[in-house]
């Protein structure tokens with residue numbers, strides 16, 4: 019075993035180099051090797067507990083041998099027991115499901131600073147922690163506790179090396195000096211300082227520039243209330259106070275006793291060996307305990323009678339503690355200081371609350387962050403909580419001696435056994451807990467790329483086909499009251515009768531609300547909810563386009579949860595699963611049926627609703643799967659009456675839903691098929707539906723399904739920046755939603771279709787820029803031809819232009835009726851709002867605000883139209899090809 023004598027800087031440097039080599043080697047040891055070294059070192063320290071205790075008392079002249087034996091016993095046996103099976107080397111944790119692995123590595127060389135009050139036990143404690151964590155440790159003993167500290171370190175070193183640890187794994191300075199301890203703390207090879215000691219030393223550790231865990235002083239107050247077990251309380255305090263003659267930093271410095279039991283407590287103290295000083299004696303003792311605002315070194319760890327003697331007061335030799343009945347707290351009252359001796363201040367307080375106030379003051383005066391103690395009936399949960407909430411101390415202990423309680427694991431469970439008790443930032447420390455092995459390790463976290471669970475959520479029931487409505491509605495048999503939400507034109511068209519006829523046959527009472535206007539408002543919702551409150555429906559039937567369906571969803575929400583706050587409901591989120599707002603559950607009062615009469619929004623199957631607060635003009639897009647209807651009835655009979663323009667706009671809306679969902683970062687195997695089918699149906703049937711009107715029943719039917727199918731896709735894959743921009747263009751200039759999308763989609767496709775976007779959207783499932791490939795796949799699905807992805811994207815854009823022309827959609831925002839002046843006046847604000855729209859997050863390309871602005875300008879001025887005329891020919895070819903494919907597929911549908 020190697021030992022070097024260190025008395026000067028040169029020798030110190032030589033030691034550090036040896037220790038460094040030792041630690042480098044020790045860092046490679048396995049958990050088994052380390053555990054055996056830890057065990058043998060603990061046994062050796064334990065074996066020497068009496069000899070080391072005697073040496074400590076001889077060296078320092080403080081404390082009591084028998085009590086130091088307990089501390090040495092504790093710091094070897096309890097520490098071993100606590101960490102014997104704890105993993106501290108290599109892999110600590112390996113969670114395959116979440117892809118997280120935690121690996122422990124030693125910090126390196128630890129500098130151990132040891133106090134005079136607990137020199138041997140602290141040395142044992144720190145060196146065992148260091149060994150368990152594959153660190154080396156070098157001690158700087160207190161000059162007054164040099165011999166015993168070195169002996170303790172040597173004992174651990176010998177046993178460790180014998181058990182296989184490298185030589186020099188524990189080191190120390192033989193002739194401590196301020197210069198050498200500074201060298202130690204500032205040395206570049208020291209990774210961490212573990213400092214226990216007076217405030218000056220702890221401050222020096224923190225100022226050294228080396229990472230440090232230093233712990234501060236305390237001024238532990240005890241409170242005894244009128245419900246406490248008085249005999250137990252008094253004996254506990256006496257035991258704690260006399261332990262090592264009061265040197266433990268956690269021991270009680272004062273006791274505040276509730277007046278009702280004050281005399282009883284005082285008598286119990288006297289009966290158990292305490293001495294209550296008379297006022298004159300108190301004055302004399304006060305003079306010797308604190309000198310110039312500091313505890314007098316001559317009284318630290320001395321027996322009570324010696325302290326009395328020093329003050330010229332005679333007390334029996336067996337006196338356990340000197341008690342001073344005092345009232346003040348602060349510099350004027352020496353007994354209110356931390357005294358590290360068997361002297362105790364005693365305060366009479368009116369009641370429990372005043373006792374707590376007193377304790378708060380004492381902690382503030384002398385020991386922020388350390389320890390406080392309460393004696394009360396264990397059943398007094400309120401008092402324990404109150405005390406805990408008021409005390410700014412790292413340890414708040416209840417019904418136990420503070421010295422033995424705060425060091426953990428003797429009078430309590432799961433408070434880590436330790437001789438280094440953190441006082442948190444309150445005490446100017448880096449930790450507030452009891453220092454333990456975790457503080458001596460660097461833990462590396464290996465986090466693997468993992469994808470979160472995805473989902474596919476749609477209404478439980480989606481009924482479709484001509485004539486589905488009356489059959490599906492029969493399922494409502496057994497319900498009592500139906501609230502039908504629709505708009506005036508649909509009511510006038512007699513559509514509600516189709517519903518009420520069925521309700522009458524199955525015996526469901528009903529009420530009709532037909533006041534929803536396009537772009538529904540909160541005041542309309544509130545009006546309806548009032549009616550619902552008195553009618554108490556158990557089913558809500560939304561009949562109409564997006565407006566009545568969205569309005570009815572919000573009515574459902576407000577009817578079931580009147581307390582819901584709009585601002586919070588509409589808060590945008592990065593990830594719908596991690597949103598801050600907890601959306602209330604729906605369905606406890608009413609079942610929700612959605613019956614679309616337009617072929618576009620998909621609202622009958624989506625978790626979205628848009629509502630405008632007419633008092634502010636703010637549009638709230640609300641999204642949560644709770645808003646998904648329970649039943650959707652997709653009956654094409656109801657869309658035969660759609661005017662041509664509505665057919666065109668809502669049809670394009672459905673197309674854009676499907677395209678955006680297909681290229682979204684959330685698109686999945688479950689949504690892509692639906693999106694492609696919807697796109698195909700729109701291309702094939704929208705012009706026919708537009709031109710043919712009610713006559714073309716087949717086209718109307720296909721378009722109706724296309725909208726619902728696209729709805730299911732975007733209900734789960736969400737949308738993109740085209741919708742973000744359409745929302746703001748729509749609300750700024752009253753451009754109908756479908757039209758706004760139609761004006762923007764081609765710009766967005768061209769913008770997204772880049773293999774080198776300025777910014778890719780961050781979503782784990784979206785591995786690399788795929789938008790161009792995905793648009794090309796849409797083109798393939800439509801049979802548009804093309805040899806390269808770029809060509810295919812262009813052909814898709816051309817096909818969309820062709821489609822738009824067929825259904826009479828203007829080419830530019832300007833052609834749609836927005837004046838140049840108005841457009842440019844709103845452009846900046848619109849761009850920023852579109853950037854912040856909820857739909858932006860799922861777009862495959864993460865847009866810059868300036869890019870959005872450019873897209874708006876292009877869509878306004880029609881940059882693209884010029885290019886397309888060049889491609890005219892190929893569009894026609896494609897159209898022909900498509901017609902062929904369509905002809906063959908037609909029969910199958």
Ligand SMILES: NC(=O)c1ccc[n+]([C@@H]2O[C@H](COP(=O)([O-])OP(=O)(O)OC[C@H]3O[C@@H](n4cnc5c(N)ncnc54)[C@H](O)[C@@H]3O)[C@@H](O)[C@H]2O)c1
Nearest residue numbers: 507536537563564565615616619621624626628656659660
């Ligand atoms: N929740 C969603 O997922 C979602 C998606 C897109 C749009 N929206 C919202 O939907 C609303 C637009 O919905 P919309 O386009 O369906 O229009 P709409 O519901 O506002 O209806 C427009 C007009 O068409 C009439 N109409 C509806 N069906 C008819 C029919 N079969 N015959 C004759 N006239 C009929 C209505 O009476 C109304 O006057 C907007 O508020 C938009 O924000 C919601």
Ligand SMILES: [Fe+2]
Nearest residue numbers: 619671675755
């Ligand atoms: Fe839409």
